[in-house]
Amino acid sequence: MGDTSTQPATGVRLKQLRQSKELSIRELARRCGVSHVSISLIERGRHSPSVSSLKAVLEALDTTMSAFFSDPLPDASPVVFRADELVELANGVSLSYRQVGRNLGGSAMMILHERYAPGADTGEPPYQHAAEEGGVVVAGRLELTVDGEVSILEAGDAYYFDSRRPHRMRNPFDELCVVVSAVTPPTF
Template sequence: MKEINQKPLQDINMRIANRISALRSERDMSLENLASRCNVSRSMISLIERGESSPTAVVLEKLAKGLGVTLASLFEDPRDDASPLVKRSEQLQWTDPQSGYLRRNLSPPHFRSPIQMVEVIFPPGATVAYEAGHRDKGIQQQIWMMEGSMEITVAQQRHVLEQGDCLAMREDQAVMFQNTTALPAHYLVVINSDF
């Protein structure tokens, strides 16, 4: 399995900070409005928007739902003049400070598309649980296991994915990712927000 090189954490935190702030501004939402929509405190959102906090994947997913976007969207900034190509060295990487899982956004970060691809390396023994939540737009995703295995529970239905297996699901359901093995799990997530 190839290791994913990490870019400086501060750059990633500032990109996330700027993106959340911009999305909130585009939607004319106050900190209080977003806090009530996503069940994250106003002070935590403020710290994240100033780049003073390294939010967990769970907090970012709550913010994404509150803003009506995918988690992957918090790492990009679509523009009309964007290139459809992103080189591997330019792909944004982020590590969840709580579980240690590493995600790499494979899709061109500024190119407008309803499809996003994310590569994940999920460490042994790690667990991440996302709450169910409604978005204004339906989002579908598929997870293809490249190496290792994972247990993924979707709306209380447990699935064990081994190398080569693929799981399709909607993002409006509670989902728990668990790696109960002694080896990292390496998988690809394909997200379609055109529903």
């Protein structure tokens, strides 16, 4: 079981969204391929889902991770976002996806500041979404798998691919990896 510091908020949001769609836990599980026990544990704040599992659940609920974790945009959208204003989309401990901006509904692009602690992994199976994404490794090293092809990227290296291709990112190394990435449209 992973970090539990963000689980209650995730679980409460997930339960509210599922109930608003008038779905039982079992029906949601059937639609997304994640066990009903796992969904129940997530909703009760007792389990931290992998990125790929949470993405599958949210897709079955017709939403993205960005929309799920974001508050509505204020009337006047800010231009500058301070580090403490970025929206955390992952557990924030072993894996951190900090989004620039809040609710990206209607936006053409999503920008992320990503952190992969040693051992961090986006999970199996590899995930897919209808977008394009690219990024630059700022520090450390990242193992990127796209369509089963594994590449090791070092600081300064970059990637760009069609996100409909199955992909996974992990840090099997001893040092922290930092990536700045963009996804368009923001379907992650």
